[in-house]
Amino acid sequence: MPHRDIYNRILFCTDFSQNAGVAFLHALNIASGNADCELIIFHVVPEPNAQFWKSYIYEVDEIDKKAKTDIDEKIAKEYVSRIPEDLQWSLKASVGKVEQKILEAAERENTDLIVMGRGGSSRVNTWFFGDTAGRIVRKAPCPVLVVPGAPVIS
Secondary structure, three states: OOOOOOOEEEEEEOOHHHHHHHHHHHHHHHOOOOOOOOEEEEEEEEEHHHHHHHHOOOOOOOHHHHHHHHHHHHHHHHHHHHHHOEEEEEEEEEEEOOHHHHHHHHHHHHOEEEEEEEEOOHHHHHHHHHOHHHHHHHHOOOEEEEOOOOOOOO
């Protein structure tokens, strides 16, 4: 496959959903096809969830360390183990509003492409949480690839 060298830095955003797993394969393929491209794996812990963890689930002093360890383990299992040795990659994580943190990371990391899975399509889900992918597409400083999940086979 010829190298196109269009992308130098790809921001792959994950929420660990099935759609994110499919999007990862696209991000990995695109990064592999661009010489010297860096794949940045990025996860945002939504602020309400972070506060919930801190106040209810874990009644320990080192909640942030526990959450970081859990995220690192999930990323290592789901993504890092599939990255070819010759591909540059890094891991970034943040806590806050998902849309805001993704847009900030895209700017800060001088991203050429954002790759993310499409969220659930339920009207209730969209009504309560909004269309994060759609808002990122409209506001992003670079192209955004929004990948639907794998087709359901009946």
